[in-house]
Amino acid sequence: MKIKNIKDLGRAKNAGMKSLFPKIPQIRISMSTCGLSLGADRLFQKIIQETEKKGIKISLHPIGCSGCCNLEPLAMVRLPGKPALLYTQMTLEKAERIIRDIQKKKITKKGLFCIIGGDLVSGKPDPELNDIPDYKDIYPFKGQQRILLGNCGIIDPLSVTEYVAMEGYTALHKALYQMRPQEVIKEVVESGLRGRGGAWFPTGFKWDMARKSSGDEKFVICNADEGDPGAYKDRTIMEGNPFKLFEGVVLAGYAIGSHQGIIYLREEYHHTFEFLNSAIEIAKGYGLLGKNILGSGFNFSLNIVRGGGSYVCGEETALMDSLEGEVGDPRLRPPFPIEKGLWERPTIVNNVETLSNVPLIILNGGKWYTNIGTEKAKGTKILSVVGKVKRPGLYEVPLGTNLKHVIFEMAGGPFNGKSIRAVQVGSPFGTFIPSDKLDITLDPETLREIGSMIGSGVIVVLDQDSCIVDILHHLLTFFVEESCGKCIPCREGVSRMEELMEEIYNGRAGMKDLDILNELGETARDFSLCALGGGAPAPILNGIKDFRKDFESHIKTGKCFGVS
Secondary structure, eight states, X not given: OOOOSHXXXXXXXXXXXXXXXXXXXXXXXEOSHHHHHTTHHHHHHHHHHHHHHHTOOOEEEEEOOOSOGGGOSOEEEEOTTSOEEEEOSOOHHHHHHHHHHHHTTOOOOTTEEEEEOTTTSSSSOOGGGTTSOBGGGSTTTTTOOOTTTTTTTTSOTTOHHHHHHTTTTHHHHHHHHHOOHHHHHHHHHHHTOBOTTTTOOBHHHHHHHHHHSOOSOOEEEEEEOOOSXXXXXXXXXXXXXXXXXXXXXXXXHXXXXXXXXXXXXXXXXXXXXXXXXXXXXXHHHTTSSBSSGGGSSOOBEEEEEEOOSOGGGGSHHHHHHHHTTSOOOOOOSSSOTTTSOGXXXXXXXXXXXXXXXXXXXXXXXXXXXXXXXXXXXXXXXXXXXXXXXSSOEEEEEETTOBHHHIIIIISOOOSTTOOEEEEEESTTTSOEEEGGGOOOBOSHHHHHHTTXXXXXXXXXXXXXXXXXXXXXXXXXXXXXXXXXXXXXXXXXXXXXXXXXXXXXXXXXXXXXXHHHHHHHHHHHHHHOSSHHHHHTHHHHHHHHHHSHHHXXXXXXXXXXXXXX
């Protein structure tokens, strides 16, 4: 089926609604990377076997991860005339019980976590489910504004019709038929969207400069080389709602005058690679990629390229070197990629989260987007909360949300009754914020004022048993291993910092070594060629300032100060 016009979109939407709200019982199993790691594929096969054995007709679909990783594997069950029922930490035994109850036309209450859309089916709450909370009223969903993650864990990620039923490709149709490329850029500029990869550069201005750059051939690169420890938001979007990303990439291509897109995917994302290639073929089959997209005459091809396994290739110029078959080293700038990027052609590089915002902006307008977030930081941010908390996972919140609220209310605070020692925001380059300074808002400007950064949105929570010096030592080891070695400040400076940290950790250093460590950090920060060398010293420098007693204790005793 090719979608060539607005009528075809309408037919696809109707098909998607029938798939989402079937007349027979339906079970959806989370089959993304995190679900598969916990046996979701076995659950899927078990449901097929049990329903065939019992002669039960059901609609069975895979879905993506909702971001609530501590609740995986997830199952969403929909009975005719009832709201969706969300079951967590599914097992084979739980699946068998649900199937038995479906056969008896009963709702399985045991293991039922919440309902989704309790008032959407009949227009009023279901009395049979009065004692079951709606997902919007229960953590980890409560307080989120899931404009990017909203479809993840709901729709079949490889179903174009289900994506269209959720307003998918409406923005692309609007742009191709009702807007000039400059008007698309104008909406993105007005929205205030900034890059979500860490640099926070205004997206619309980057696109405008790329459009004005001369060149018959231009490229759109989606940076999916998600290498920050603890980060997996981009993977969740790609595996849970890939067509939203594709739509954003095509819109970017239309805006700047490009007909070629590349998703540069983290090498370790093996399942995601196969999954995205399947999604691309499906999109081509519907006429949503390739020639004559949506019957508009606009052509755009999209390919997946696996990264080289190097952390530094997350930097846009090193990424382009890698795509050209060279060693992924950062380039000197200028010229900038918008002038001479891939193969010396004008190129824009945006990450997955950034591009996935674009269809929403074009559909609803840039002004709509400005109502989310702060005065200077617009939109939502997907936070990856990991470490010593009760509910680790992804939380999509408006920029400007309080850090303390995210940790203690949304993520449940530390477990086992322990206290928080520090929180690292923007891992791995983010600084460690002491527990008495957590009452701050999460936006680039506020965090910059305290010497920190929001970065890719990773939040690492450390409890009272965490040794700051030990963690900083491990961070430096990571940076040394991932350095490309191109520039001396990073190659030699960060390596020497790691050696000093090992001496400090083992109690073999002197107090003067703290001054040397600080000086080396400042030099690497100020003179390194790319963000790795420039960012690596940040947690160390702030660690010496805010946790100096820890360093001094290790120097004197080889042990950390204040760890119980």
